[in-house]
Amino acid sequence: MELKEQILAALEGKKGSYISGEALARAFFVSRNAVWKAIEALRKEGHRIEAVTNKGYRLAFDSDVLSPQSISACLGDNAGLFDILVEPSLPSTNTHLKTLAAEGALEGTVVVALEQTAGRGRMGRSFFSPRGAGVYFSLLFRPKMSAMDATLVTTAAAVAVTDALKSVTGVNALIKWVNDVYVGEKKVCGILTEGSFNVETGGLDSIVLGIGINIEPPPEGFPEELTHIAAPLYGDVAPAGVKSRLIAAVLTRFYDFMPRLEEKPHLKDYRARMFLQGRAVEVVVGDVSRRAMVLGLDEEFRLLVRYDSGEQDALMSGEVRILPERSGV
Structure with missing residues (x-):
């Protein structure tokens, strides 16, 4: 892990709190100048790092770089x-x-x-x-x-x-x-x-x-x-x-x-x-699509449906598309 990554981990771990440059230098066995260079590199990557004399560095609460x-x-x-x-x-x-x-x-x-x-x-x-x-x-x-x-x-x-x-x-x-x-x-x-x-x-x-x-x-x-x-x-x-x-x-x-x-x-x-129960859906398996009503979910996470024909099925795969409600379903 590079020095700047180590310093970023330390600052993230105490986000919003100050850590002195001296403490960071001691923790990673480097000079304070090396710490400063790493801080500058992190700033260039978009990290909002604040510095205050006699307090040190801190990662601002609103610093929002995903890392x-x-x-x-x-x-x-x-x-x-x-x-x-x-x-x-x-x-x-x-x-x-x-x-x-x-x-x-x-x-x-x-x-x-x-x-x-x-x-x-x-x-x-x-x-x-x-x-x-x-x-x-x-x-x-x-x-x-x-x-x-x-x-x-x-x-x-x-x-x-x-x-x-x-x-x-x-x-x-x-x-x-x-x-x-x-x-x-x-x-x-x-x-x-x-x-x-x-x-x-x-x-x-x-x-x-x-x-x-x-x-x-x-x-x-x-x-x-x-x-x-x-x-x-x-x-x-x-x-x-x-x-x-x-x-x-x-x-x-x-x-x-x-x-x-x-x-x-x-x-x-x-x-x-699962919000599909009681909803009208189109079941698509391969090239075949059929209208159905969702009845629930079984113990194997199979979707239980009843087709318009009255036939019931337990789906292990495929796709369901939500349809607008209609009367008489």
Whole structure:
């Protein structure tokens, strides 16, 4: 870790409080001039670091540069569980982390991007990820589970996101089966879970969990095709520190579920927050679409539906699109 990163971690750990240049020099076994140079380098990166004679340096409360140190400071005792990388721009955090996983990256590696130029969602769709408007991150873990259990990862992540949104922003978010988080009638978060298989064992070698949350209005607005679907959490600039706190809260809550994931500790909350029950939907499986009514969710997180024909089904995959209500359904 470079000196400036060490100093940033120290300042993040006592954000708003002063640390003397002498104390920083002693802590990292360098000269005070080296500390000053590191502070200047951090300022050039956008960190608001204040300096007062006889007090030292402090990171201003409204300094809001997303960094490994800002996220780790919010993780507290859980910081040691994660190796966090923050990149200015990536085509896709999931794609990048899958490459790192193939190269031997450890469980708990987290890749964050300030923007994605080719963000991906389910069904091969793109995920709109403009710079500064959201948080886009992926987590690597190597669980002992079958591919059939991967739905547990996606559903646990959805509950973790809704818990994090409530604790950090006060927003009560709901879940659209299987992987979207909504506020009101619009999507604020998408989740994409991807697994890599071990050729020798036939089991899962790793899982990459990708999460994108819309925080602020994009500078140039959402593309026309998304304006009636997507929305940000805030109508204007988000409070300082929200992005780091949200990432940390999601990671912490998700890891709360991990040791008992096969026991489905999140099932009750997922059911309570899934807002599709009683709604008319279009079920799309492959090239076939059928109108249905959502009846609920079973113990395996399968969506229970009744088609207009009267036939009932338990969906393990596919897509559902919300339809306007109509009488007689």
